[in-house]
Amino acid sequence: MPMHRRDVVLGALGLMALPAAQATQSPQSWPHASQVPGGIARLSLGPAARRPQARTAEDVPLLVLGDAIDWGALVGIPLSAEPGEARIRVLREDGGTSELTYVIAPKRYREQHLKVAPGQVDLSAEDLARYERERAHLQTVMATFSEPLPQGELRMQVPVPGRRSGSFGLRRVFNGEKRNPHSGMDIAAATGTPVRAPMAGRVIDTGDYFFNGNTVWLDHGGGLLTMYCHLSASDVKPGELVKAGERFCAVGATGRVTGPHLHWSVMLNRTMVDPALFLEA
Structure with missing residues (x-):
């Protein structure tokens, strides 16, 4: 299978490319997910014995909540963010690093x-x-x-x-x-x-x-x-x-x-x- 340029770059950085992350949409969960500028993305990090660390693309630490069955990262999206794909980095227990992508939808404010x-x-x-x-x-x-x-x-x-x-x-x-x-x-x-x-x-x-x-x-x-x-x-x-x-x-x-x-x-x-x-x- 041919490799895309993005996959080659990620491989050179020692990162594993993953599919776009899905936000948790439970109506009983706070904060509510809203993947727009000024909103919040709720991204599943999967199971792990201990709380994983996650950071934005700008290397700012993220809030990670949950338990060993499923951890989740809460990502604040800047009002200045452009619509399109964004990513976070996840530091795993074995010392490896993976990358999660998610999509920011457009929103027009008054x-x-x-x-x-x-x-x-x-x-x-x-x-x-x-x-x-x-x-x-x-x-x-x-x-x-x-x-x-x-x-x-x-x-x-x-x-x-x-x-x-x-x-x-x-x-x-x-x-x-x-x-x-x-x-x-x-x-x-x-x-x-x-x-x-x-x-x-x-x-x-x-x-x-x-x-x-x-x-x-x-x-x-x-x-x-x-x-x-x-x-x-x-x-x-x-x-x-x-x-x-x-x-x-x-x-x-x-x-x-x-x-x-x-x-x-x-x-x-x-x-x-x-x-x-x-x-x-």
């Missing part, structure tokens, strides 16, 4: 035009320097990878009651200038409304940031992080543990906002994904 203070779009030299310092710090926060959680399903509670805007993925245009797509869910609520942890986690960062205002990050294990922005108050410090449903901060209107609300983001393998995939419909 566009939203917003008016904000000019100084929050065209930054002054001082504000730009602050933003660059904050971005460097947040890169280290987003790289957090602790031991995966023991539960097999990662169902979350809505952190605050209110109207969910469904704004994840919006292509936002501020004062006529295009910016990065919205990477979280906005929930309308009054200043001071308690924010409760959607699942158990450890506080890994708190701070007052130029765009996000008062912010708290929680680590839920295995590269699964959540972020809460524009807060009026925070009741926690880095290193503290919070239980699912426990109040740990309050809604506000700090940072770049047009009114009080909670901006809630969910990050998986350093990629912002749609929080709605972790919630019941």
